[in-house]
Amino acid sequence: MHSLQIGMSGRMPYPEDGRRWFVAHVFTGRERAAEAHLRNQGFETFYPIEIRTVRHARRQLTKERAFLPGYLFVRFDPAQERWRAINGTQGIKRLIMQLERPVPCPRGLVENLLASADENGIIDTSDRLRPGQKVVVRSGPFTDVVGTLERLDNAGRARILLDIMAGERAVRIGIRDIEAF
Incomplete structure (x- = not known):
């Protein structure tokens, strides 16, 4: 899916040419088509996804979801390549710009995502937090209190059992x- 290779040190090398990663805002549901159109134009792309288990109607379903919904990464050299064609590509709303120039991603951001992804662009987020795991609260009124993660929901909230009082x-x-x- 992507052509960058991890070196012997385990770090992603920075390209010697002027190619950098940029962010393209895409239409919802058109991410794969936009990625295919960009590749047909010769652009290198990266569309990170994650596998999520969701509950629906008392069943658990495993689905692919965008890691960064509505966005994909495109790699090019703005001084050498016809990058303006990206804004006219089917499925693309626009490149993230500052004035008249596309804004490159910070060095290492996409490279680290690529290093975390498998050959299909899937980033495994399942090992981050699991029910039954000990967690520590890092902000709010319970800062630095340790508890046990009971469950995670799809709204970005966790239910934690804290041993207090x-x-x-x-x-x-x-x-x-x-x-x-």
């Missing part, structure tokens, strides 16, 4: 406010 109390906290202990 001589007993366990269940609290709901944003997933971004906790980390593995």
Whole structure:
């Protein structure tokens, strides 16, 4: 899916040419088509996805979802390549721009995502947090309190059992406010 290779050190090399990664805003549901059209034009692309298990009607379904919904990455050299064609590509709303120039991603951002992805562009996020795992709260009124993750929901919230005041109390906290202990 992508042509960058990880070197012996495990780090992604920066290209010696002027090619950088840029972000393209895409129409919802058109990500794969936009990616195919860009590749047909000779652009290197990366559309990271994740596998999510969701509950629906008392069933659990495993689905592919965009890791960054509505966006994909395109690699090119703005001084050497006809990048303006990207904005006219089917499925693309526009490149993220500043004034009249596309804004490159910070060095290492896409390279780290590529290093985390398998050959199909799937980034495994399942090992980050799991029910039953010990977690520590990193912000809010329970900062630095350790608890047990009971469950995660699709709204980005976690239910945690905290051992406070001589007993366990269940609290709901944003997933971004906790980390593995």
